[in-house]
Amino acid sequence: MWKKFKWLMSGYSNHKLALTWLVVGTPAIAAIAMLQPMVLKYLFDVVKYGKGELPTLLQPIGAMLQRYELSPLAEALTIQLILAVVVLVVYNALQGTRAYMNQRLEWEFRQRAFASTTEKGPDFYNAFRTGDLVTRMTDDVAEKLAWFACSGIFRFYEAVLIVVIGVAMMLTLDVRLTVYTVTPLPILIIIFMFTSSSLDKRFDNLQARISDLNNAMESCFSGTRVVKAYNREEAWKEKFAATIGARRKAEISTVRAWAAIDSLYMYIWQFGIALVVLIGGIMAAKGSITIGDFVAFTSYIFLLVFPMFDIGQFIVKGRQSAVSIGRLMEIQNFPAMVSNHNGDHSAIDFEKIRFANVSFRFANSEHYSLRDVEFEVNKGETVALVGRVGSGKSTVINLLTRLVDPNEGMIMLDSRPLKSLSLDDYRDIIGYVPQEPVLFSDTIEGNVRFGDNSITAEKVTEVIKLAQLDSQLERFPSGLQTRIGTRGLTISGGEKQRVAIARALARNPKILILDDCTSALDARTEERLWSALHEVMPDMTCFVVTHRAKTLRKANKILLFEEGKIIDRGTHDELLVRSDSYRELYSRSELQEAVEG
Secondary structure (H helix, E strand, O other): OHHHHHHHHHHHOOOHHHHHHHHHHHHHHHHHHHHHHHHHHHHHHHHHHOOOOOOHHHHHHHHHHHHHOOOHHHHHHHHHHHHHHHHHHHHHHHHHHHHHHHHHHHHHHHHHHHHHHOOOOHHHHHHOOHHHHHHHHOHHHHHHHHHHHHHHHHHHHHHHHHHHHHHHHHHHHOHHHHHHHHOHHHHHHHHHHHHHHHHHHHHHHHHHHHHHHHHHHHHHHHOHHHHHHOOOHHHHHHHHHHHHHHHHHHHHHHHHHHHHHHHHHHHHHHHHHHHHHHHHHHHHHHOOOOHHHHHHHHHHHHHHHHHHHHHHHHHHHHHHHHHHHHHHHHHHHOOOOOOOOOOEOOOOOOOEEEEEEEEEOOOOOOOOOEEEEEEEEEOOOEEEEEEOOOOOHHHHHHHHOOOOOOOEEEEEEOOEEHHHEOHHHHHHOEEEEOOOOOOOOEEHHHHHHOOOOOOOHHHHHHHHHHOOOHHHHHHOOOHHHOEEOHHHOOOOHHHHHHHHHHHHHOOOOOEEEEEOOOOOOOHHHHHHHHHHHHHHOOOOEEEEEOOOHHHHHHOOEEEEEEOOEEEEEEOHHHHHHHOHHHHHHHHHHHHHHHHHO
8 A cells, every 4th residue: 555655646746846835734724724613612702701712822813903902702703704714715725736736647647657558568468458558547547546646635634634633622622522522433443444345346346347348449449340341230239238237337336335435424423413512512501611612612523524524535535546556556567578768879870680599488478489590681681571370470570679579699780789779769760560550540641750740741742652652642632631540440451551651661760670561552562662662762671571472582581480480591582492381482472463463
């Protein structure tokens, strides 16, 4: 729990002034508010008995008002008015600060969580589903944590101060009545001890069900074409209904438990109030205490009602927020497979890329995706990676992009280990087009720029032409400004691949990595693409995963993979002569191109 509290308070590291104001201002307002019943005691004693005594802290104000020769009644009313104005002004300032900090901390927690996801590797996204991550960074932060992070904590702080100061003031009036007042407190503590575990389980289950619902919606919306193609709308409706039904049950279970605990806190405390009013009234009637004492005591009782409610709220919300903090910490504490943003920042240039006995496997797997892989690629060469599915080609790509690092061996640029370089600087020289192009709900130009405003309009036009997309722009209603749907749903597979290629080329990469990203292009378009690339970027080193016959013939070097190892290497002509596996792959590719025409 202490780790979670430290995580929460770390959000205040950039808001020390606001934190200081809340820490100092809250006790001040609590103390001033607790003086008001004592002024009422003075007022009623003056009216009833013709005399009374101001609290010691307020006597300087009383002495100052005596200059105006006010009557005791007028003096008491004036002091009460002054206190009310001070409470109003200071409390509103505190409320405003808390409201601001609620929103600010929500933003910071969400930014922190999102930033941590950008540091993670493929194993992280295997462990957390998309809908679950969305839930953690929206519902967990906004609905469960934002209010508690400031208002919840400082309302509890204020409530505890009011209870402590209030009870202390009540003890000065009558010890026996004060004992009756605090009688419910042990009962409330026992209730908390017996219900906290149950609340934790309910809140944890609720957040899991919310994640399930978001996962179901994300899967349905992203896979809508497949759902319709297989006529599975009714099945998905049933699945969605079951998922939302599970969330409804979790919500009802949580709300019932929450309402029961809230009610117990309120009603047990109100029982104590009724007891005090009854006994205090009898004591006042008998003259054991003054009317002013009874009025002050009753005022304190009612002033303590909402603080006790806030304490109950804090306990319930605290358990809920602790679950959400744990879910956010789980994201942040998930180990990054690759790091080193602060490595060597010197200019990255190279004449050779070398894999030296590189092996890789995921931490939770005994199977090696790559085993003792060694090869060299000279600057400006095009290297084709070929092999059957699961042979290790994509793992090489993941290692080149530093999505993962090797478990054994080393990747080097000349004599510099890849791990020693700044990760950000290294990735700045890479252009990467994945097997499944990832496009965003933006314009074509926006997808090419990808947030890099240094890319000029002329450069966008140039790379669109290089990617062989310029001839297609005429059919788009707004040209480069045409908006495409999420994941490029509104354009064809070949157009998606060409937009992704243009995006990779826009950064003038020194290393271009194409992971089987021309599969939706016809053979002629792909040939034009390669011709354009070799003419415009002769010094660019290119790694391409492909089985296209014409592309293989253009490669300077071909690496043939099988079961995570390189079983042969050479030029197209060399492999065609000596490798049965390569001839089989190449013949199949030629047949496919012949069918495409």
